[in-house]
Amino acid sequence: MKLLSKAYLLIAILIGAAAVNLLLFYTDSNSQTTQSYSIIRVGDVKVSAESISSLATSVASGNEQDKTILDEKITDVETMIGIIKTGGTFNDLTLERIPDSLVDDHRNLSNSWEAYRDAANEVETTLLLDPEAEKAQLDVLDKNSELIILTVNMEREFENLGREYNRHKQISIDLVECAKAIGEQTLLLSSGNEQAVQEKLGEKRLQFEISIRKLLQVPTNDLDVASVGMEHEELIELSRENSSALRQIDPLWESMSVKVQILEEKGLFSSEYDSANDKMIQQKEIFYADIDTIIQDWTQEISKQGSEEQTIIQIILVVDIAVFFLVLFVIRQSLTPLGSIIQAIARVREGVYGEKIEYTGTDEVGQLVNDFNVMSNTIKEKEEEAKKTDIAKDEFLAMITHELKTPLVPIQGYSDILLGEHLGKLTDKQRERIGIIKTSSETLLAIISDLLDAQKLELGQLKMKKENKNIKETIDKAIQTLIPEAAKSNIQISSNAIDVTIDHDADRIAQVITNLIKNSLIAVEPETGKVEVLMEDSPTEVKISVKDNGVGIPSEKQTDLFKKFYQVDATLTRERGGSGLGLAICKGIIDNHLGEISVDSVPNQGATFTFTIPKNPSTSTGSPVGSA
Secondary structure (H helix, E strand, O other): OOHHHHHHHHHHHHHHHHHHHHHHHHHHHHHHHHHHHHHHHHHHHHHHHHHHHHHHHHHHOOOOOHHHHHHHHHHHHHHHHHHHHHOEEEOOEEEOOOOHHHHHHHHHHHHHHHHHHHHHHHHHOOOOEOHHHHHHHHHHHHHHHHHHHHHHHHHHHHOOOOHHHHHHHHHHHHHHHHHHHHHHHHHHHHHOOHHHHHHHHHHHHHHHHHHHHHHHOOOOOOOOHHHHOOOOOOOOOOOHHHOHHHHHHHHHHHHHHHHHHHHHHHOOEOHHHHHHHHHHHHHHHHHHHHHHHHHHHHHHHHHHHOHHHHHHHHHHHHHHHHHHHHHHHHHHHHHHHHHHHHHHHHHHHOOOOOOOOOOOOOOHHHHHHHHHHHHHHHHHHHHHHHHHHHHHHHHHHHHHHHHHHHHHHHHHHHHHHHHOOOOOOOOHHHHHHHHHHHHHHHHHHHHHHHHHHHHHHHHOOEOOOOEEEEHHHHHHHHHHHHHHHHHHOOOEEEEOOOOOEEEEOHHHHHHHHHHHHHHHHHHOOOOOOEEEEEEEEOOOEEEEEEEEOOOOOOHHHOOOOOOOOOOOOOOOOOOOOOOOOHHHHHHHHHHHOOOOEEEEEOOOOOEEEEEEEEOOOOOOOOOOEOOO
């Protein structure tokens, strides 16, 4: 059977199973929707009941505008409880009456609701705040700001006192914090949790009283100092000029202390309100428990009614699972060959061609396997042909570049003879023209040499002759060849090389250093240009850097810098020439020495080329260089 036909058959099976499931679920859910809505609405009664308690408290505190909202919430709850018993419509939803088995639950719910409603009405009409405590709170809050200011002023008065008054200074700091805490706790009385706030307020009042007495030289024996982590102590008496703020605090605190004690003893809320509020909370919890009971019993009743439907659904689910695994098995059997195809494609991506996939099927996958095998063989043949062509091309190019060097030798030789005037005197114009010939031949020879080295690198034929030599001599040799060229533009070349003997090909490493210095001489400006050859010796390697203060290299150009024929400035009008082979050759030479070469540059801040030579290379001396 074709793969497409198999897919159509499996899809048809899945659609059929899904249609049966939807039909059964729809029939079952439709029979339970009305009861589910009813249970949800019973749960919503809790939300309305919670808002009733908060609205009753709000009305008791004087917010008369909440009275209308409270009455509406009470009406909603009573309506909802009535509909639950008889059935009906609420907010455009049809609700079913409770089962006959839950009549007693509904009776308990109605009774607890009436008790909760009456308790809320009682809270609504009860005076919320104790008049004396309310007045005391307002007085404390009114005077607390002045108390804080005076304690801060006292702290500042004590700052200039001597060391013998350090204890006075610490007490003044504590008084500032106590004054702030008294104000904060007085405000918190209005937010509930009175008992904890009263305890904290009493603690701060006692701390303030003990501290102010100590500063005033008043005994504290009648105060329970240990209860707040303090102790009795006598302090040095303050002079009159240093106790101005203290004398102002004393009468202010005396009047505030009485009000704070009232708040500690009575609290802010009236005893009648506390009693009514406790009763309302108690009745609310009973009401909530009755709501939870009726929801739980109703849910169990629905479970009993739907037991048969659940059994059928479970059977259908088992069938669905069996169909699902059957579909998975068929799909797996049909698509297993795709794994072999994916692996084979991965091998092709890695460069392995010609491998065949064994598959005898005649479906679409079989056709795909056959086409892949043909493609893999074709690619292998083309790859082998391309390799042969590349090798022949590289060998031909290496031969041509070698042959191009031959006619350049007599051109340079005769140029030197003519410039030496061995064949007669030269005019200035003749000398200039012959000089151009000599310079051009030297440039062409350098390009051909680079091209020849690059091709030898590509073919793995560039020989290395590594010997244990002084690296300083190699560096000095490279620098000396370029000093005359640098002197023409007044460019400084310096080195910090030291004597270190290391295994390396002196001529090739000198070639690397020479190439890097030449690049720096092109990049720097005449008169101000500087080129430094820096050397670092470590136990495992020698690091050599060529640093200049030239134009630098943009960061986006640095990635491909060591590739063959790559130019930082690739335009036809570029100011700085070159074949683009020098750095590629450098990298090939350093790779052969098992080292690394890199560049670090910021535009207009110069560039630093760095390469390393390991002291214990694993390759043998004289090995050819592979592709760079």
